[in-house]
Amino acid sequence: MNRPTKKNLVLTWLALVIMHFTILGSAYLDLGPINTPFILILAVVQMVLVLLFFMEVRYRPRLVWIFAGAGFFWLSFQWALVMSDYLMRQWH
Amino acid sequence: MPEPSTIVAEQFDTPDQQSEAAHLGMWTFLATEILFFGGLFLAYLVYRHFYFHEFAAASRHTAALFGTVNSLILLTSSLTMALAVHAAAQNHRRSITRWLAATILLGSAFVVVKGFEYHKDIADQLVPGAHFNPDLPAPAQIFFWLYWTMTGLHALHVLIGLALLSVMFLQARRDRFSSVYHTPLTLAGLYWHFVDVVWLFLFPLLYLIQRHP
Numbered sequence: 065m066n067r068p069t070k071k072n073l074v075l076t077w078l079a080l081v082i083m084h085f086t087i088l089g090s091a092y093l094d095l096g097p098i099n100t101p102f103i104l105i106l107a108v109v110q111m112v113l114v115l116l117f118f119m120e121v122r123y124r125p126r127l128v129w130i131f132a133g134a135g136f137f138w139l140s141f142q143w144a145l146v147m148s149d150y151l152m153r154q155w156h
Numbered sequence: 157m158p159e160p161s162t163i164v165a166e167q168f169d170t171p172d173q174q175s176e177a178a179h180l181g182m183w184t185f186l187a188t189e190i191l192f193f194g195g196l197f198l199a200y201l202v203y204r205h206f207y208f209h210e211f212a213a214a215s216r217h218t219a220a221l222f223g224t225v226n227s228l229i230l231l232t233s234s235l236t237m238a239l240a241v242h243a244a245a246q247n248h249r250r251s252i253t254r255w256l257a258a259t260i261l262l263g264s265a266f267v268v269v270k271g272f273e274y275h276k277d278i279a280d281q282l283v284p285g286a287h288f289n290p291d292l293p294a295p296a297q298i299f300f301w302l303y304w305t306m307t308g309l310h311a312l313h314v315l316i317g318l319a320l321l322s323v324m325f326l327q328a329r330r331d332r333f334s335s336v337y338h339t340p341l342t343l344a345g346l347y348w349h350f351v352d353v354v355w356l357f358l359f360p361l362l363y364l365i366q367r368h369p
Binding site: 067068070073074076077080081084087088091092093094095099100103104107110111114115117118119120124125127128131132134135136138139142143146147150 | 176179180183184186187188189190191194195198201202205220224227228231232234235237238239241242245342345346349350352353356357359360364365366367368369
């Protein structure tokens with residue numbers, strides 16, 4: 065099996081730390097309605113990096129991709145249905 | 157080091173097959189953990205929509221400095237964990253124990269910092285109840301109820317992770333792991349990284365709501 069190299073791992077960590085400080089800095093700037101989405105997008109990118117490199121999903125068989133994605137898939141139903149009120153409100 | 161033939165349970169044909177089955181099992185468990193923390197984040201999301209301004213006011217009372225230090229500690233501990241697994245794959249046996257020790261130290265540092273932070277939170281009257289900080293609006297108690305629950309359950313996961321890593325450390329010292337067999341180490345690593353992922357969301361959502369002036 066292929067594995068992440070030491071360099072991959074250190075670069076992943078560096079990217080995570082840079083994004084952490086970007087998130088932190090952006091929270092103290094008034095970016096209007098962009099603040100929260102910007103922070104959340106960066107947090108999701110951080111999560112994907114951890115999954116792909118630290119958790120080695122990138123180097124695993126597709127079956128592991130499906131198992132790793134399943135939890136998030138079910139979670140998306142939970143969240144989307146609970147939020148349906150907010151999604152539908154503006155349609156009146 | 158045990159020979160490959162002695163570490164394959166009888167229901168498996170090869171070490172690879174056994175390792176893959178173990179990985180799928182771990183990912184199934186992690187899916188339940190995603191749903192567990194997902195439910196907590198969902199409760200957070202709903203109440204944040206109901207009481208956005210109160211949540212923002214409450215969030216500004218959290219200790220962002222402690223939070224950011226702990227983020228850096230946890231991110232770095234994930235790196236050292238990944239390096240421990242990397243060392244095992246490379247058959248660098250002494251490096252395994254070194255990186256595991258670093259991970260355990262960093263994880264313990266996280267718990268210690270969290271302890272100081274909780275102490276400050278209690279002194280600042282941020283525990284929901286009769287003695288809640290009178291400067292904050294009442295719904296801020298919901299925020300802090302979620303804060304204590306979510307960070308508390310996360311800290312519990314860190315403690316469980318530390319226990320797992322300690323067992324891995326002892327096994328590594330007994331030379332149990334090699335490039336041929338290190339599945340328990342990899343699975344403990346998956347758990348540790350998962351705990352890190354949860355924190356990646358806890359930190360901005362709890363500490364950083366409307367921090368700007």
